[in-house]
Amino acid sequence: MIRPADAAPWAQSPLADDILYQVMPIAWRDSDHDPASPDAPARAAADPYRDGDFRGMNAALPYLSTLGVTGLWSTPIFPSPAYHGYQHAEPDRVNPALGTESQFLDFNRAAHAANLRVFIDLVAYGINRDSALYRDATTNPASPFAGFIAMKDAAAGAPFGYDYRTCTGERVSFAFLDLRNAGARDLVTRWSLKWLDPRGDADRTAAVDGYRLDHVWARYPDSPDGWGYSVNNFWKPWKQALRAAHPDVLTFAEQAKWETFGTDLHPAHDATFAKPFLFAAREAIRTSSAARLHAAVESAIAAILESPASEPPARTLLATLGDHDVDRLASALGATTPRTAPRLKAAAGVLLTQPYPPVIYFGDELGMLGVAAQFGSDANDIPRREPFKWNAVDSFPMTNYLARHADASAHRYSEDRDTRSVEEQLNVKGSLLETYRALIRLRRETPALRRGGYRALESSDPRVWACLRATADQSVLVAVRLSTAATPPGSASPSITLPPGLTIDRELTISDAPLPASSPITAGSSAQIELEPGQTRVFLLSRAPDTH
Template sequence: MITPARPMNEATMPTTSFGVLFLDIGMRALSLRSVTAVLEAPRRNGGRLIWMDWAYVLPHRPDDCRVAMNSKFFPPPTPGCEEWAVEPIPQPRQTLSIGAALAQGSAARAAFGQFPPLVGLEFSPESGRSLVQQRVFVPDARYPHHPRSPMQGRDMQQYRQASSLGSVSAALCKLAALAWLMAVLIAVGWLLPAAAGHTADAPAASPAWRAEKEVFYLIFVRSFADSNGDHIGDFKGIEQKLPYLQALGATSILLTPIVPSPMYHNYFASRFDDVDRAYGDLASFRHLAKTLHSRGMRIYLDEEIQYTAETHPWWAESAGHPESKYSDYILYGGPGNTSPEGWAGETYAGKSEGVAMVNLQAPAVRHYFDDLFVWWVDPHRDGPFDEGVDGFRIDHMMDDLDGKGKLTNLVAGFWAPLLSHVRTVNPGISVVAEQADWKTFGDDLLNRGDVDIVYAFPLRTAIVSLDRDAIAKAIKSTQDKTPAGKGQLIFIENHDTDRFASVVDGDPRKERLGAALTILLKGTPLIYYGQEIGMKGKQLHGRSDGNDIPVREAFRWTHSVDGPGSATWYRDTGPWWTDRFGRDDDKISVEEEQRDPASLLAFYRRLLALRHSRKDLREGDQEIVATDQPALLVLRRAYGPRESLLVMNFSPSQVTGRLPGNVLRVSQDGRALRDLLTNTNSASMENGRVQISIAPFGVQLLTVQ
C-alpha cells in the first residue's frame, strides 16, 4: 500500500533495503521513457548517486544475492554466490540526470498541462524492502481523450480500493515530504554531482534482453495439477507444485488462458475480467501470483482478446440490437447487428459454439482493454504488483485480423499503444507475442508491436527435423532477424504441436538433443509441461477441439495415470481417453524418474542448472563453428573470458575427429576439455585442434579445465 512519505534515516532504512527514487514520466511525444535514480545507503556504494533507467526491485533479504541494480556499482557477491543475479534494463531507454529530468518535466507540463504526482513510501514487511517513489504521468498526445495515468479521471470503482491520492491536500503533503527528502540527500552530498551541474555516471543500457535470464514453463492449467480431487487442474495445484518447478530450474510460469469459456481450453472468453471457477476464484489466483513472487518467480497470462464466445455479454446483448451499449463491440457483417464475423466450432463434448471477432478499433473497446490489462498487472492499484502478473502472451498476434481486411494496422495501431499504456503502470512487464504465421521470424512484431519476445517457429521446425544443416541455417536467420534488445522463445513443443518425444519415437538420445537445443541455444527457453519427463502425444484430425487433447494430457506426477494430483478431466469422453498416450507404469512420470540420475528429468535439471550458473550459456554470444564433420553442429557460447563449446552429433554413427584450431579462445595445448553434462574429460587440445569423440545422436558441452 502507498502511504505518505516519511523521513528516512538509518533506523528506517534497513541494511538490506533499497531506496529508490524515480520519475516515471512515460511520455512518448517527447521520446522520454522512465527515469530512475537508485539511491543506496552511503556505506553500500561509497556515497555515489547512480542514475539509470527502470530497475525492477526484487525481494531482498540478508542471505539473498539478488539485486536490482547493475552489479558493477556494488561490492563483490557474498560467499556462496557465484555471481549477482541482476535485472538489466528491459530495452534501451533514455537516461537523464535529475536536472535534465526536471527540465523535461517542465517541458512536459507546458506541453500537456498539469499532471498529478504519485508520491509515497512503499514498505513490504514480507519482502524486507522499502523504497521511496515518485511517479509522474503524462497523457499520450495521440489519445488526448485517454489518460495515461490510472489516477487521471478513471472510474476505478470496478477495481478494489483505488488509491486515495486524488486529494489535493494529500498530494501537497507528499510533495512536501519529497522535497524534505531531497533536501536531506543534498545535505549529505549524494546529489552533489547534479547540484554542480554535472550529469552523474549512468550504467550503460544492456543490449541483452533481461528475459534471457528467464526459463519459461508453459502450463496447460486444466491438465497440470489437481488439488481437490475433482480431476481438474487448478491454481492451488500449481501453487503446491512450485517447489518442483523451482527444483527443475523454471523461473517463470506461463499459463494458458484462465478466463471463463464454454471451451475446455478457455481460448474464447465468456468474460475477460474473471477466472474459470473450475480453477479457483480470483483470490486463489492472486494468492498464486503472490506466492510465486515470494519465491522470486514470475507469472505470465495468455491473452486472446480478439474473439469472444457467443455467451459473452458483448455478443449476447448486441446481436440484433444496434441500440445496445455494446453495439460496436462486436464486428458485424450485416445490417442491424447481424452476421457477426467469426465461425462456429464443435467442442469435444459434441456441442457447437460460436466465436465472433471483437471490434478492436472501437474506442470503447480500446479503453476497456487498457483497463483490463492494467487490472491484471496491478489489481489493487497500489504499486507493489505482488498479486499481479508480470507479463502477457498475445495469442496469434496479427496486423490484419484473420486476413479479412476489416481490422487492419493492429500491430502499431492497437497492440503497441495498449502495451505502452500498461508499461506506464509497470515498466517491468514483459510481453510475448505468438506470430499468426508460424513461418515468420516475428521481426515485424518486435519492431512495431512493442513486444519483447516472439516464438522461434522456424528454428523449432528445423529442430524437430533433426537436420543439421537446417538447424544451423535457422539459428543464423533467427539471430539476424532479431533486433537488439529483443528476444526469441526457443522451444520444441507446446499445446498446439505434437509432443517432441512422439516426434522422435521416444528415442532418449534424440530427446536429449532436443533438450540441449532448447536450453543451451541463445534465447529464452520454453518448456511445455511434461516435456521434461518425456510425455508423448500427437494431435488427432477430427472436427472438434478434442483433436488437441492428446498433446494436453494430464501431467504424470505418479506411476499411475490416475494417481494423486492427476488432472484426468477428459476421462471417458472420447478416443483421446481410450487411445491415450499416458499409461500406468510406462516409466514416464516424476515419481519414476526423480530418483534416476540417468532419467530425462535429471538431464533437464542438469541443463538448467548449468544455464543458471554460467553467463556464457545464459547471456553470452553465440557463434556457429565451421567443421568438416557433416554430422556435427558445433556452437561456441562466450561471455567475457568464460566460454563453452556445444557439440551435437545428428547421425546414428559415432563421430571421432578434430575441430578447427582456436575453436576455444582460451584453450591451450595439452589441456583437457571437460564435458559439463557428464563431468568427465571427453576431449583434449592437441596441436591447436580439439580432438573429440561423440556418440550417435550425442551431445557434449565442453569447457577448458
C-alpha cells in the same frame, strides 16, 4: 563470425536470463481429490474429471523450483466453454472451473516468493458469443458496448468470427472485436491492466508479470481496415498504456504467420516465437543433421538482426521445440523406443544451449507422447495435451480431464509405468528429467549460454552439432551428438575445430575439473571429444598461452 554480446540483440532483452515453462491448467495438476483434505469428498463430487486448478498450480511450484525454470506461462485462465481456455469470455475474471480469483492471486504470490515469473495467455482480438458483453452489445440498443463487435453483416446481425465444436459436443462461437472503436480498444486495455494490479493496491506480488498474446497479426488481413487490429493502431498504444502503469511488464506474441519469426510485431512486443526454428530443429534432430541445425539457428539470428526498430529496442525470440499446438516432441522425433530415446536428450541439449530464451512445454522433460487425432472437434489436440504425468500410475494429483471425450480417453498415449513420469525419473541418474535439470542449471550458471553470441564450429562428424557461445568475458564450446548410434569401437572421437587463440580450460557439463596436463589442446587445434548418443558436453574456453 562470432557475434559477441554487444552485437547480439537477444543479450540485452529483459527475457535473456529466463527459462520459461508452459502449462495448460486443466491438464497440469488437480487439488480437489487430495485425500488429505477434509473437504475432499465434496470437492471430488463437484469435479469428477480431476481437472487441474489454481490450488494444483500452487502445489506444483516446488517441482518447478526443482526443475530450475525461472517462469511459468499458463494458457488462458478466463471463462471459456473450451477445455483449453481459448476463445474466452471477458478476461477480467477467472474461470470458476479453475478456482477463485483469490486462489489465483495466492498462486501468483507463491510463485513470486519462489522467484518465478508468471505470464498468462490472452486472446485480445475477440470475445466469446456466450459472454455477457456480446449479448448486451448485440441485443441492447442502449448498450455501452454498442459498436464493439465486428459485424460481417450488421443488418442480419451476423458477427465476423468463427465457431467450432468442443470436446463435449458444445458449439463454441467467437466474434472479433472492432478495434477501430476507441471504446473497444480501451476496454481490452482495462482488462489487461486488471491483472497487473488485481486488487488496485499496488501489490505486485499478486500480479502477473505479463502476457503471452494469442494469434497476433501485424495487421489483420481479411477485413475492412483490419478491424483496427494492427501494431500501430492497437498494439503499440496498448503496450504503452501497460508500461505507463507498470514499466516492467513483458509481453510476447504468438505470430499468426508461423512461417515467419514475427519480427514485424517487435515494435510493440518484447518477443515473438521462433516458430521456423521449432520445425527445422525437430527435423535436424530427427535426421541427425548438424548442418540443418546450424542453418536453423543462423536463420533465427538473421531474423532478429534484421528486425525493424522497436520500442523497447531489446527484442528477442523465444525458442521452443514443443507447445500445445504441435505434436509432442518425443512423437515428432520418433523417440518412442530405447534405441531412439537419445534424441530427446539431444533435443534438451540443443534447446538449452542455443542463443534464445528457451520455453519448455510441460511433459516434454519427461518424454511424454502425443499426436493430433481426427475426432471431429477440438478434442483433436487432446493427445498433444494429455494430463501431466506426476505418477507412474494414473492417480491424484494427476488430472483426468480427457475422460470427457470417450475416444481421447480410450486412445490416450500415456500408460501406467511407461517410465514417462516424475515419479519414475526424478533423482534417477541418467533420466531425461535429470538431463533437463542439469542443463537448466548449467544455462543459468553460464552467462555465455544465456547472453553470448553464436558461431557454428566444424565437426568431423556431421551428426555432431558444435558451436561457440561467447560474451566479452566468457567463451564456451558446446557439442551435442544428434545421432542415436554410438561411435564404433576403435573409431576416433569426433574432432571439432576450435577458433584460433582459444583452448579448452575445463568441462562444465560432466565435471568442473581442469583437463589433465597430459592432454593439452593448443590454440586453433582440433579437439577430439567423446560423446555418447544424445549427449551434450560444454567446455569453458580460455585464451591459449603465447608460445613465442
